[in-house]
Amino acid sequence: MAEKEVPLTAVKVEALVVMKIIKHGSQSFPTTATGSIVGMDVNGTLEITNSFPFPVVEMPAESHFDNAAPNPAAAAPRAKANAVYQAEMVRMLREVNVDAQNVGWYTSANMGNFVNMNVIENQFFYQKEMNERTVALVHDVSRSAQGSLSLRAFRLSPKFMTAFKENKFTSEELQKSNLRYQDIFVELPVEIHNSHLITSFVHQLQSPIQSAPTDLPASLSALESGPFAKSSVLAPNFDNLSLSIDPFLEKNCDLLLDSIEVHHTETNNFQYYQRSLAREQAKITAWQNKRKTENANRATLKQPLLPEDEWQRLFKLPQEPSRLDSMLNSRQVEQYARQVDSFVASTTGKMFAVKGNLLPGETAK
């Protein structure tokens, strides 16, 4: 950690890691898959060169927030058993010359629903316990299935780290630190990097044999079964062009509705807190007034005064609910909104294209 002063600015992912994460994520879909990534930190660019999945272990709900992990895999990265597993694996990898430095962890997500306590706690654990310069790679399985690969790298911002460490999420603290939901994560640009061998291999995959000019096929079936009919894997994914709108929107609406529900609960909690606080405050004021008049009476009667700060013992102010959940929820909604936006951008384009194609005269209007 000699060059600690250089902040992490980008993430470079090896093709191997991309494939491994995709494989692991899609294998265990729709449950969350998590694993560890190893690599090297080169002048602020985190090079991720290998990865391995975590075993799914049953773990007791030891999270220091009351919601227990619904899925053991999601909590796996910070489980104790896995720390051992990870150390063991890294030691083994070092023996075969793999960059044996733990640089973070990955998780799979479904439609961008990765902003939750688990991710936060995992990343917090990594940045605090293991190594400050770690990232969380999020691979969105359902979005990748739709066409374009969705792989993103996140870190917790230093501001959020301090707040989370002290669990300061009351209105007053947030007020002071000016922490907003946009400040939870810092996203790092992700770049995919191929080794020389893989570059050569990919080139080879792409063009099987194209030396001699090909003969024309003799029949329709020959054409369809010929070597060129096989779709090339490396071409852009034509699933992109498909006009399926409703499933995506439906799923997003569901997710948004869930978020609204959460938001509603949070607001209700907060309101409840406000009400009980106000009630307690009113009681205290009443008590203080009573004490004051009593003291005034005692003063006139020349009796010793009663202490006026006894209310601190008699009344207990309600605990303010943590604002963290609503912050996360806002961040999650922002994520959904962005996702819908980008989907809408490409979909409207496609729809106008289809319309223009099917109704040629109309476009001139």
Next chain:
Amino acid sequence: MADTDSFVHLARPLGPVAVGSAPTTAPVNVVIQPQALFSILDHSLRRNADQERVIGTLLGTRSEDGTEVEIRSTFAVGHTETTDQVEVDMEYQKQMLALHLKANPKEVLVGWYATSSELNTFSALIQNFYSGQGDGTWPHPAVHLTVSTEAGKDIETRAYISAPVGVTAERAADSAAFIPVPYEIRYGEAEKSGLEAIAAARDAEERSANIFTDIEALERAIEEVLGMIDRVSRYVESVIDEEAPASTAMGQYLLNTLALAPKVEPADIERDFNNHIQDVLVVSYLANTIRTQMELSNRLATAQLTLGGEGSGESGAQRGGQRGGKGGRGGQQRTQERSGEEARA
């Protein structure tokens, strides 16, 4: 590549085994998943400077009848090779296998790989270890995959299974007849997008590429399609000009493809288009409205205290809370509208 080669399937001669536990002799078809190949190539890059080749273990699944082996992942195993002896780190292989199986309980040991095409005595020795009883793949044949990574040549992949050929009992341990078996590289649907991104980096000087956004991916796909249409129309034109030989099959194929274009009433298109575009835009609008509402409500709940001093802070926060509640309700009303919208669509 070897998947275009043809193979002779030989029933493997049975080795000297006890009756009743005869190993399967059926030919094996090998399916390789790309990430396994990628990790072999990666391992090859990370070999020690004095090593000619490196070896590792193949893991994957075997179909029930044992005729198809799917190689899903690999891990490297250290070994040293001198002219007259080979040493494989068995302890390492065992530990790594145990670690790997913990995370992937469904995968089993299926064989091993080496990064040179050469098959020699040592190969036979290692092969016999991997296919042996106990720790090996017994009673299934072990698959041996060679991936040549010689500079300046094509990467050549071959898959083999082996049969014991015992010249004499003493030599049985270090001899084996390697029988080539066909293999194919199979991509899953999910891997397509990943490979696409990897392929995008293949022509770049620094061998790296950024991840596309949705719209960029769409652009690329459209460009590719336009290119293909261009190529086809060029071909058709040259046939019409009698420059290229005509082909009935090709013509028929193109005609079939063109016939796929749907024939719909303009009014229907207009209606469907309008309905759908409205859906899409409304959802986008609502998503953003919800986002704004939530942010506003949260801001009001926390930020209210700045106005005025400590005394008015209490009632301020109170007001914020209420307003937040209103925001939430507003959001919900809107979603009801939206559900109505969806129901209509």
